[in-house]
Amino acid sequence: MQTVMRTLAPSATTQLRADHAHVLTTFHQFEVDESPQTKHALVNSICRALDIHAQLEEQLFYPEMQRVVPALVEKSVPEHAEMRRLIATLMQMQPTHPQYDPTFLNLMRIVIHHVSDEETMVFPEAERLLGDTLNEIGAHMAVRRIELTVPQMPDLARESLSALPSSLMFAAAGAVIAGSYVLRHAFRR
16 A cells, blocks of 8 residues: 555655645634534634644654754744644633634634745745655655544534535535436436
């Protein structure tokens, strides 16, 4: 499986950039006046994604960067610690708590700053200095991501559904019903 993953898996920096894009996109879905259920689902989804992302960086990417340019990743360790602290706080807090939104917005601020540093300084240096090693790290990351994600799949699925606006859920349900109707009638002929 490692050989297949080495061939098919995107490089480490490509995967980490995709994680950044996913989290930043999800940040934009958060609205202060959203329902508590939707807020809770979005925040939990972001927190889970950040946790997996941080583990991948700390276990696989940062050790290689530490080997070649230690100064670039030294700043990331305390940022990850602060993100984890805020994530733990949010996971214990109800979305109706008066500090929920400010805590989440603080997490958002820290993550945006962290992403900016990685995308403008750390990743370009990694690509320059590590070259093909990033593909090997990427293969290990893909396997580790599966290991970290599979146990959380039921929660991730539930939160994804809860985070969808009800109008989109009704549209999706309508599309499924219409699609099944079309398929049912197409195979009768």
